[in-house]
Amino acid sequence: MKKLFCYADRYLEKSDWRDIAMLKFCLFSMGIFAGIKIPEKNRKQAGCVAAAVFVATYIPLMAKFISVILEEEK
Numbered sequence: 725m726k727k728l729f730c731y732a733d734r735y736l737e738k739s740d741w742r743d744i745a746m747l748k749f750c751l752f753s754m755g756i757f758a759g760i761k762i763p764e765k766n767r768k769q770a771g772c773v774a775a776a777v778f779v780a781t782y783i784p785l786m787a788k789f790i791s792v793i794l795e796e797e798k
Contacts, residue, residue: 731792743785
């Protein structure tokens with residue numbers, strides 16, 4: 725667990741405001757996707773938008789995090 729926190733600290737050191745904003749959008753969309761009470765008629769549309777935002781932000785965030793992890797192992 726300590727190692728994971730070290731990775732997270734290094735990730736934040738290498739991040740700028742855009743990365744943190746992407747992280748917030750990712751978490752926000754995951755919250756919507758996880759089940760905020762949305763009227764039935766809008767649920768599918770909100771889920772699709774949340775899924776798209778999640779995928780669009782999760783992939784670059786994880787790519788950078790993995791590069792931070794691999795950087796230490798070299």
